[in-house]
Amino acid sequence: MAERIALDAPLDAAFGPVVRLIVGGIAERADFGFEAMDDLQLAIERLLAEAGSDGRVSMTFDLAPGRVRATIGPLREAGLAGALQDPDASSGRLTLRRILDIVVDSFGVENVTDGHIVVRLEKLVAARL
Amino acid sequence: MRQAKDDVKIRARAEDRELLRLYREEGDTVARERLVQRHLPLVRSLSRRYAGRGEPLEDIEQVGAIGLLKAIDRFEPEREVSLATYATPTVLGEIKRHFRDKGWAIRVPRALQELNAKMASTIDRLTSKHGHSPSAGEIAAALDTTPEEVLEALEVGSAYTTLSLSPTPGGDDGGSDPLDAIGEEDLGFERSEDRASLAPALGSLAPREREILRMRFEEGLPQTQIAEQVGLSQMHVSRLIRKSLAVMRDELQ
Numbered sequence: 001m002a003e004r005i006a007l008d009a010p011l012d013a014a015f016g017p018v019v020r021l022i023v024g025g026i027a028e029r030a031d032f033g034f035e036a037m038d039d040l041q042l043a044i045e046r047l048l049a050e051a052g053s054d055g056r057v058s059m060t061f062d063l064a065p066g067r068v069r070a071t072i073g074p075l076r077e078a079g080l081a082g083a084l085q086d087p088d089a090s091s092g093r094l095t096l097r098r099i100l101d102i103v104v105d106s107f108g109v110e111n112v113t114d115g116h117i118v119v120r121l122e123k124l125v126a127a128r129l
Numbered sequence: 130m131r132q133a134k135d136d137v138k139i140r141a142r143a144e145d146r147e148l149l150r151l152y153r154e155e156g157d158t159v160a161r162e163r164l165v166q167r168h169l170p171l172v173r174s175l176s177r178r179y180a181g182r183g184e185p186l187e188d189i190e191q192v193g194a195i196g197l198l199k200a201i202d203r204f205e206p207e208r209e210v211s212l213a214t215y216a217t218p219t220v221l222g223e224i225k226r227h228f229r230d231k232g233w234a235i236r237v238p239r240a241l242q243e244l245n246a247k248m249a250s251t252i253d254r255l256t257s258k259h260g261h262s263p264s265a266g267e268i269a270a271a272l273d274t275t276p277e278e279v280l281e282a283l284e285v286g287s288a289y290t291t292l293s294l295s296p297t298p299g300g301d302d303g304g305s306d307p308l309d310a311i312g313e314e315d316l317g318f319e320r321s322e323d324r325a326s327l328a329p330a331l332g333s334l335a336p337r338e339r340e341i342l343r344m345r346f347e348e349g350l351p352q353t354q355i356a357e358q359v360g361l362s363q364m365h366v367s368r369l370i371r372k373s374l375a376v377m378r379d380e381l382q
Contacts, residue, residue, distance in 0.1 A: 013225060014178075014179075017284055020284055021280055021281065021284050024265065024280040024283065024284070025276075025277065025280055027265075028264060028265040028266060028276045028280065031264055031266070032264060033261050033262030033263060033264050034252055034256075034262040034263055034264070034265070034268070034363065034364075034367075035262040035351060035352050035353065035363070035367075036262065037264075037265065038352070038367045042370070042371060042374075045371070046374060049375070049378050050378075053221070094331065094342065094346055094377075098346055099346060099374070102345065102346050102349055
């Protein structure tokens, strides 16, 4: 059964623990193990850390059999899209892209308008760690 | 009216630049002090965001002022931005680091503290028993509590408490640190000036944390394997990874 959870939060590190707690709850509903849950939390935490600290951010979590998909944005941090799309930023350097490569099953920039981007992250329940 | 405001800003920037020049070129420490005084209202304003979190506002402002001094010392006058714009993330970074190092001064219910204390060994025991990381539900069942309390206890332990990057003697991981022997060898990760890269800040981490990051993000090892190799609990490895990445991000700000 597919479920959707939407969250609108201040883009402020002080709310990081709140976001983590909610993401943890969603991961638990999707039967993620501790490590997969931690990976999803880390992915979102690092993405938001790179996205600045002003304004708000919307997050939508789609739970479907076998996966959790997070859609995060709009984010307005200049250079973030490039950092996520740069094919050279994957190996040998500790970049945001490298971190996401490791902790989620797929990610991408879904929409770019007026310098704003929406980032999609997907973590598969089947990859239970 | 707007023109007048713009004129004030332009004049303020020019004065900042002149003070910076005096400080840099002539070693005029009075000029530096004047720069500090001119930007203390910014520090106070940023500090107020962190008021009411268990730290006296005056202490937060003092920490923020250290960030301001760092920004003044690092600022390059050729930059297109004003000193205030440049200093803002440095001041905030210093305040955040202070809170992280000192720990969020909130009262954690004893029941959650006790639950958190049992968590690391329970996760490792269940991982070993089932061959995979347990879900929050499985941990809850083993500890006779609810998944929500497990999540809360995890968060209390990872986000709010003071967490040394060094192992805690007598803690759930014992006092040993198998990676102390690593020394200063090159632990991978090309150092890059790339904006998106955290690698330039790797030097701010202890060898053990750098090695854990290398195992996780270069070798791609899961936490469970890293935990086995370094002799820590999976939960501790998770926290060290998160904290190390946050420290590196702060370092670059």
